[in-house]
Structures are given as structure tokens and as C-alpha cells.
Amino acid sequence: MHSLIASPFLEQHLLVRPGSRGGVLLPEHLYEEVRALDPAAVAPAWLADTVLDQWADLDVTHRPVGEFLLVRQPSSWGYGKASWEINLGCNYKCKHCYLGLKVNSGMPLADKLACLDAMAEAGVLWLQITGGEPTVDKDFMASYRHAFGLGMMITVSTNGSLLWKENILRTFRECSPYRVTVSMYGATKASYDELTQRSGAWDLFVQGMNAARRERLPLRMSVIVTEDNAHEEQAMVDLCARWGVEHEVYTNMTPTIYGGGEVLTAQSKEHLRMRKQFQGCNAGHTFFHTDPNGLVSICKIGRDDQISLPQEGIQGLARLGSIADRLMLRTGGCTGCALSGSCTVCRPLAKHYQEAKAPLAAYCQHGQTKAGRT
Structure with a gap:
């Protein structure tokens, strides 16, 4: 190898x-x-x-x-990065999850491997494998090894609950990941199990992290702050420091991919942070996202006008750039907005918030009191 x-x-x-x-x-x-x-x-x-x-x-x-x-051979397609949801299924039922209903559905292994082949042909060097929870997928290890064999630098986004399993550790030992990004949902069993809505989730998380650290996996922690664990934010950060794992804190939740706002109630209002000004995005031009059925979109948020890799093959990607340009236009209530030049979210994300009937303050400057303006 x-x-x-x-x-x-x-x-x-x-x-x-x-x-x-x-x-x-x-x-x-x-x-x-x-x-x-x-x-x-x-x-x-x-x-x-x-x-x-x-x-x-x-x-x-x-x-x-x-x-x-x-x-790796040159590609005429011009893509360098991609993300791939191998499934939407998960062994947790987190209150804040943007995927909404988690269903174990997707393509057979042969189609998964064909989609990975197309990603490699498109030029993808960095690949994020996510879910759902990717490690619960029956084809995770076969797909991971195939992507590695194609010469991809792989990031696995996981809840860490299965990182103690020897077959997964062996796979990572033989085919090193670029990064393993683990989500943290609390610093105690009570808060962790409450947010994930699974008894014993904390124990699995600790077991997985202990194994991953012993294996010296290239870890990064995503510290998720919600209403259930907000009082433990510092404790979560301190635990990352004790484990010697770099981290990033996330406090702002997004609606589900179906435009549902029910997950927004999991936010801790006191911990919401002002987003940075949106500076543009390469989604659809040098980056794309693939869902469990092989449907390609410009990113995880902008899933309109998807392209089917199993049906169209790599040639379908020729339409992705124009789809991206269209989806980024300020429309649907944002047309002509005088503040759009300093907006903090892209148009596809604003659309999700609008569909979820979220408060303007969650995504729009018009809902925020700033310098005497609301």
C-alpha cells in the first residue's frame, strides 16, 4: 500500500x-x-x-x-475536494441533527465504488466521508479502502462510538486517514446521553476516544454546544486539552436538509455567535457533495438540482457550475437587499432558514439589533 x-x-x-x-x-x-x-x-x-x-x-x-x-493522473474536471454521505443512518438520535429523519438507505457497494471512481476521475484529492454515522454502514470499510486505493486523503466525520472496534482500527492502521473528526456532545454521561437520546452513548464515546488516542489517530474534535450541554462547554474544551486533541466549538444549529426547524430548539440561545461575513464559496466549482444515493449537489446545504452519478456518470458534473451560480443568487426575499454585501450566510442556507420559518436573527442582519438598526 x-x-x-x-x-x-x-x-x-x-x-x-x-x-x-x-x-x-x-x-x-x-x-x-x-x-x-x-x-x-x-x-x-x-x-x-x-x-x-x-x-x-x-x-x-x-x-x-x-x-x-x-x-494521481491529471483531471480535466477541476475538482479538488468532495464530501460524501455514505448513509443517513445513525446509532444516535441527536436532537440538533440537520439530517432530520435518519434512514439506513443508499446504494449497493458496486455503485458506491463506482461513485468513488468518478470522484477520483473528477480530480478529488481530499474526501470527507460522513453520514449519518459512516462507521455503522456495512460497506464503510470496503468503501474507505477503495477511496484510499484511489489516492484520496480521507477525513472521516464520526461520533466516535465505534472507534474501539478492531476491524475499524485495523483499516485505519493499514490505510491512514488524513483526519478523524469526532463530534463531542457533552462532558458527562447525563448530558451526553440526553442530547444523543441514547443510553450508554457517553460510554461508547469514551471507549472510542481511548482506543483512537492509543492508536494515535489524527484526531480533531467538534465540540457541539446545545441547550442540553451548554453548562459543560468549558468542561468539554478542558477534556479536549487533557486528551491532547485540537478542537473547534460549534454553537449555531441549522435547519434540517428538508427545511425543518424543529432542530433549532436544541440551540442554547445564550451561546449563539455572530457568523462571520460570507466571503463567497467554491461550492459546485472546485468542491461538491454526494449523498447516499449518488446524487451530487454543490454542497451539503444547497441540494437543489442534484445530478445522479449512477445514471449520468461523470459527464453530469458539467452542469454543476451553472447550478452553483444560480443557487447563490440572492432571491426569495433577499432580492435587492441593501445589506446583502455583508450577509453572514450564503443564499442556500438562508433559504433553509426561511423554509423553517426561523427567526430572522438566526440568519439575517435585519433581525439583529446593530447600531440602532433592527
């Missing part, structure tokens, strides 16, 4: 290592040189030196390049 990946990424060429944050920007002529190498050829001196400089524990001197290097 490869230890390094040489790949085009948008307008650049990179040398990256699964499980490692660092990487090397390759001049195009050096990428083309390794691309032309026979797999049986010994690593050029410049490559061996570059690898050792970047990753001191990896010495490829005098080794055939085919033993350690996977070279």
Missing part, C-alpha cells in the same frame, strides 16, 4: 502523505518526472531527499517508487 501520493490539486501539484498534515508543493516538471517513472525505478535522489526533509521517519532512498508512491 502506498505511503505517499503525488497529485495535481487544482492549479498545483502536491506530494502528500496519508495521516500527515504536511505536504510538499511540487513544481510541474518534477510532478511530470515522477509521473513518467517506471514503478520499478529507484526513487530519484531529489525525491528521496525531499521526502526525508518533510517526513524524517520515512526514508525511501534506493527504494522502487512503486513500493511507496501513488501518482
